Amino acid sequence: MSWLITIAVLVLIGFILDREIYFYEGAHLGPRVQSWLYDRWSKKYDAGKRESQLRDSEMLVQPLLDVLKNVSEPFVLDFATGTGRLSYALTSHPDFKGRIIALDFSQGMLEQAASKLTRASSSEQNGAARRAPLSAKVDERVELLRHLSLPLPFPDATFDVVCALEVLELFPNMEEPLAEFSRVLRPGGILLTSRGTEESGRKAKVKSKSDFGLLLTKNDFANFQIAPWWKLFDRVITIKNGSSHPVGGRKLTDVMLCAVCEQTQWERKASTLRCKSCGKEMPVTKEGIVLN
Numbered sequence: 001m002s003w004l005i006t007i008a009v010l011v012l013i014g015f016i017l018d019r020e021i022y023f024y025e026g027a028h029l030g031p032r033v034q035s036w037l038y039d040r041w042s043k044k045y046d047a048g049k050r051e052s053q054l055r056d057s058e059m060l061v062q063p064l065l066d067v068l069k070n071v072s073e074p075f076v077l078d079f080a081t082g083t084g085r086l087s088y089a090l091t092s093h094p095d096f097k098g099r100i101i102a103l104d105f106s107q108g109m110l111e112q113a114a115s116k117l118t119r120a121s122s123s124e125q126n127g128a129a130r131r132a133p134l135s136a137k138v139d140e141r142v143e144l145l146r147h148l149s150l151p152l153p154f155p156d157a158t159f160d161v162v163c164a165l166e167v168l169e170l171f172p173n174m175e176e177p178l179a180e181f182s183r184v185l186r187p188g189g190i191l192l193t194s195r196g197t198e199e200s201g202r203k204a205k206v207k208s209k210s211d212f213g214l215l216l217t218k219n220d221f222a223n224f225q226i227a228p229w230w231k232l233f234d235r236v237i238t239i240k241n242g243s244s245h246p247v248g249g250r251k252l253t254d255v256m257l258c259a260v261c262e263q264t265q266w267e268r269k270a271s272t273l274r275c276k277s278c279g280k281e282m283p284v285t286k287e288g289i290v291l292n
């Protein structure tokens with residue numbers, strides 16, 4: 001009898017782990033476990049997404065540039081950049097003249113992004129992504145930042161655009177990230193995000209269009225457009241209420257809050273960033289990832 005109970009307990013544990021890890025992608029296990037899971041998945045991540053990534057320019061970049069017509073050099077936060085698909089698509093577009101901070105909590109995913117964003121001179125000519133040697137440099141318009149959890153390390157109204165694709169479902173509660181995106185966007189800034197579709201079959205993570213709209217409204221967003229993107233996600237573009245001048249292309253060293261003294265002035269030393277005010281140092285990896 002006791003072996004029956006043991007088997008039943010093992011099956012139950014297996015079921016719970018499978019659900020928590022593969023279905024919820026660690027959403028209830030905290031950012032340390034979640035980022036560790038993404039580190040493990042990072043090298044194979046793009047293989048499963050190739051089809052939708054082929055249309056990133058048409059489905060994501062062009063609609064975003066259309067709403068940014070009056071912002072010549074947008075300053076973009078690519079939150080949960082993953083393997084850098086959006087940063088890559090944006091910087092590959094001839095009309096994009098801005099700068100990007102690409103943030104993720106998984107160093108493994110950021111290393112894949114660094115590789116994708118590193119263009120050797122021959123690949124620049126034909127515009128193709130290429131795995132370049134790591135001694136070559138990541139596109140200078142993109143800065144990579146590993147940051148483990150919310151709140152985001154930026155003052156209010158720092159960005160013209162926040163992008164957060166395929167990530168809201170990974171939070172136990174979508175309000176928390178949406179409130180942060182709203183805080184770091186300037187009034188009139190743009191949020192490009194995604195909504196899990198009913199078709200995705202992942203009902204526990206799906207918010208209906210009207211509930212999603214209510215969440216946006218509650219977090220100070222207006223004029224939202226929810227449009228079909230690909231099977232698992234709709235594309236959502238919305239504007240933060242109010243208006244203000246574009247912030248323009250800034251650098252990480254001008255906007256990142258120091259965790260010790262809350263100042264935003266850093267100097268670059270060989271492989272660290274150093275807070276000019278309190279001396280706190282943050283390592284920078286050989287791929288150029290700032291480790292917060």
Ligand SMILES: C[S@@+](CC[C@H](N)C(=O)[O-])C[C@H]1O[C@@H](n2cnc3c(N)ncnc32)[C@H](O)[C@@H]1O
Nearest residue numbers: 038080081082085104105106109165166167170
């Ligand atoms: C499904 S992938 C999407 C990646 C990318 N946005 C895309 O569309 O390809 C989710 C990404 O979110 C990151 N992520 C999840 N929760 C995060 C958090 N709280 N802070 C930073 N990154 C997070 C993961 O490491 C992973 O790279």
Ligand SMILES: [Zn+2]
Nearest residue numbers: 258261275278
């Ligand atoms: Zn400091």
